[in-house]
Amino acid sequence: MSGLLAISSGDPAGIGPEIIGKSWQARKAEGLQPFFAIGDPRAFASVWDGPVTVIETPLDALSQFATALPILPVIDSGNVTPGAPDLDGARCALQALEMGVGLARAGTVRAIVTGPIAKIQLQKVGFNFPGQTEFIAEACGVDRQNVAMLLAGPGLRVVPITVHIGIAQVPAALSIELIVNRARAAAKGMARNFGIERPRLAIAGLNPHAGEQGSMGSEETEIIIPAIEILRAEGFDVAGPLPADTMFHAAARARYDVALCQYHDQALIPVKALHFDDAVNMTLGLPIVRTSPDHGTAFDIAGKNLASPSSMIAAIQMAGAAWQHRQTHEG
Numbered sequence: 490m491s492g493l494l495a496i497s498s499g500d501p502a503g504i505g506p507e508i509i510g511k512s513w514q515a516r517k518a519e520g521l522q523p524f525f526a527i528g529d530p531r532a533f534a535s536v537w538d539g540p541v542t543v544i545e546t547p548l549d550a551l552s553q554f555a556t557a558l559p560i561l562p563v564i565d566s567g568n569v570t571p572g573a574p575d576l577d578g579a580r581c582a583l584q585a586l587e588m589g590v591g592l593a594r595a596g597t598v599r600a601i602v603t604g605p606i607a608k609i610q611l612q613k614v615g616f617n618f619p620g621q622t623e624f625i626a627e628a629c630g631v632d633r634q635n636v637a638m639l640l641a642g643p644g645l646r647v648v649p650i651t652v653h654i655g656i657a658q659v660p661a662a663l664s665i666e667l668i669v670n671r672a673r674a675a676a677k678g679m680a681r682n683f684g685i686e687r688p689r690l691a692i693a694g695l696n697p698h699a700g701e702q703g704s705m706g707s708e709e710t711e712i713i714i715p716a717i718e719i720l721r722a723e724g725f726d727v728a729g730p731l732p733a734d735t736m737f738h739a740a741a742r743a744r745y746d747v748a749l750c751q752y753h754d755q756a757l758i759p760v761k762a763l764h765f766d767d768a769v770n771m772t773l774g775l776p777i778v779r780t781s782p783d784h785g786t787a788f789d790i791a792g793k794n795l796a797s798p799s800s801m802i803a804a805i806q807m808a809g810a811a812w813q814h815r816q817t818h819e820g
């Protein structure tokens with residue numbers, strides 16, 4: 490296996506190409522290991538004036554990385570207007586994602602770092618998944634219930650148990666099985682990717698005051714507590730259900746390694762409030778390493794040279810570190 494990482498461009502009309510170019514510019518200062526982008530070279534040229542080199546095979550990136558951003562081309566995304574996504578761009582983003590996952594699965598690269606896509610745009614070109622997480626899980630032959638979307642910042646790691654569904658659907662989507670599966674993926678992922686062999690898990694309640702003994706909702710007593718009992722019986726270190734309003738202050742965060750939250754915003758609001766600039770999205774439970782910045786396509790600032798590459802840089806660093814941890818963990 491090469492020491493390379495692959496970075497899919499994400500939507501060419503979003504900030505993906507700009508933050509990848511800026512990450513390449515920061516490669517020495519940030520100690521980044523060699524990587525190449527997968528995408529339409531024109532999308533990069535339209536938003537970033539650094540040097541690029543179009544490569545024919547991934548391994549060409551090794552000799553080119555020092556002097557230019559290597560780009561493995563995909564289908565032409567047409568005329569890219571930053572901030573104005575279209576279907577050609579969505580096809581380009583999808584092909585970049587597919588190629589990157591394929592290269593990671595084949596062992597050609599150590600990891601895939603995915604640039605941000607607009608889910609609604611990809612769904613218009615036949616992408617039948619809530620997000621990249623579920624797409625990559627299926628491509629790797631892993632049931633989507635058995636992966637966990639980890640958002641990790643320097644002082645907080647969170648996993649949403651339900652993810653991209655409407656808030657009204659959350660109670661019905663929660664089950665003992667889902668919570669147990671996400672928690673297992675989270676615990677094993679902490680050991681494999683971070684070297685935390687016996688992680689402390691904290692599981693949030695769904696309702697105010699974690700239901701206050703059933704007086705404010707029954708999900709804790711009927712679903713969350715039985716799931717926690719199963720996990721404890723399996724030997725996992727689990728606290729909860731914790732009232733969500735008091736589990737994210739500094740002293741509370743020191744008591745766990747990862748917080749499992751019942752729905753998307755319960756998890757992502759605290760981590761983005763604390764670490765929007767440097768949190769990373771990593772999929773746990775995969776045979777490959779996959780990371781991504783914590784943010785989306787930011788169409789509102791695309792093409793304006795305003796995008797910060799810091800979360801992308803953190804995603805590149807975390808992918809490299811996770812690969813190293815896996816070598817140690819798996820011998």
Ligand SMILES: NC(=O)C1=CN([C@@H]2O[C@H](COP(=O)(O)OP(=O)(O)OC[C@H]3O[C@@H](n4cnc5c(N)ncnc54)[C@H](O)[C@@H]3O)[C@@H](O)[C@H]2O)C=CC1
Pocket residue numbers: 504508604605606607608609621770781782783784785786787788789790795796797798799800
């Ligand atoms: N991993 C992924 O591919 C993700 C994709 N998305 C997609 O992104 C699209 C837009 O979602 P939003 O909720 O608007 O979130 P967003 O993260 O794209 O933008 C939210 C706000 O943060 C700003 N922002 C984001 N990244 C920034 C950066 N690197 N530097 C400076 N400012 C930055 C944006 O300008 C905007 O004001 C949606 O279609 C969503 O599906 C959202 C989150 C993750």
Ligand SMILES: NCC(=O)COP(=O)(O)O
Pocket residue numbers: 619620621622623757770781
């Ligand atoms: N809000 C997080 C997010 O949208 C991540 O989605 P994806 O990594 O599954 O594409």
